[in-house]
Amino acid sequence: MHKSAPAQIKAAGTEDGLAEGQFRALVSVFGNKDSYGDVVQPGAFTDTLADWKSSGDSIPVYWSHQMADPDFNIGWVLDATETDQGLEVLAQIDMDEGASPKARQAYRLLKGRRVREFSFAYDVIDGGLVEKDGDSFYELRKLKLYEVGPTPVGANPETELLGVKRAVDALTVEAKAGRTLSAKNENTLRDALGAIEASAKQIKDVLASVGTDDSTKHQEQASTDAPAKAEEPHGAKAEEPNRHVPVDTWAALINLQDKE
Numbered sequence: 001m002h003k004s005a006p007a008q009i010k011a012a013g014t015e016d017g018l019a020e021g022q023f024r025a026l027v028s029v030f031g032n033k034d035s036y037g038d039v040v041q042p043g044a045f046t047d048t049l050a051d052w053k054s055s056g057d058s059i060p061v062y063w064s065h066q067m068a069d070p071d072f073n074i075g076w077v078l079d080a081t082e083t084d085q086g087l088e089v090l091a092q093i094d095m096d097e098g099a100s101p102k103a104r105q106a107y108r109l110l111k112g113r114r115v116r117e118f119s120f121a122y123d124v125i126d127g128g129l130v131e132k133d134g135d136s137f138y139e140l141r142k143l144k145l146y147e148v149g150p151t152p153v154g155a156n157p158e159t160e161l162l163g164v165k166r167a168v169d170a171l172t173v174e175a176k177a178g179r180t181l182s183a184k185n186e187n188t189l190r191d192a193l194g195a196i197e198a199s200a201k202q203i204k205d206v207l208a209s210v211g212t213d214d215s216t217k218h219q220e221q222a223s224t225d226a227p228a229k230a231e232e233p234h235g236a237k238a239e240e241p242n243r244h245v246p247v248d249t250w251a252a253l254i255n256l257q258d259k260e
Contacts, residue, residue: 001120001121001124002157008026009026010024010026010088011023011184012024012107012110013111013127014069015111019089019092020089020093020095021075021092021093021094021095021107022078022091022093023090023091023092023093023107023110024088024089024090024188025088025091025110025118026083026085026086026087026088026118027086027088027089027118027119027120027148028040028044028045028120029085029086030042030044030082030084030085030086033135033137036138037136037137037138038137038138038139038140039130039137039138039139039140040140040143040227041088041139041140041141042082042084043082043141043142044140044141044143045080045082045087045143045145046082047125047142048122048143048144048145049080049081049082049145051144052080052145057075058077058078059077059080059089059145059148060073060075060076060145060147060149061073061074061076061077061091061093061147061148061149062121062147062148063073063102063149063150063151064119064147064149064150064151064152065119065121065147065151066147067147067169070100071100071101071102072100072102073113074093074094074100074102074103074106074107074149075091075092075093075094075103076091076092076094077089077090077091077092077126077148078090078092083155087120088242089103089148092178093106093107093110102109105122106150106217110150115150115151116154117150117151117152118148118149118151119148119149119150120145120146120147120148120149121145121146121147121148122143122144122145122146123143123144123146124140124142124143125142125143125144126141126142127139127140127141128141141158141204148228186255188220
């Protein structure tokens, strides 16, 4: 999962008293209900920061979660601390001679305060729906941190989809508890479905724009006539982590298919 928040750059570079390539930022704010309906609680990072420290490894800094391309691994966290405000990091952007140009550009954007959002990737170890003073929110009590980094506002659609999932999860809990769905919550679900439909349309548009030339059509015909068989060398085995698609997401996708 990814979470984005307005960046609070406290310092960046030599003009702010840091070494070249360094920045200090608050990447997560405690006790503040964000646009996804989540509230990160103090202590949420305590265990994961201890795990990182004991491992001897550094928390990586990625540009906008672009993990598939090593050029976007632009630096590493020198120090991460939970303060009264939230999770604060001191990080080093890779400024070596052979560093990726993307790292240097990211540093220029940070120094110029031209990037206004930070994001981090995490798993929820402990969390739950909370109702307080007539409001409801999803409380994040314990997280497993994977990486942090700057990200342009709205550049990562997964952050929007995460917000959709959070809203659906929270309302699913209410529905299972036998509570009546309010007009406000009904609108939340309709907005969630609208976001999924918009994302589905974008995916369909991309798929429709590729594979239209003759060579691709021939390949598609060949694959229909004689299914290709891909074999790996004997003994080779590739495994990916188990990723379970939430029931809410499947329901939304099935709903979309039924409309077509």
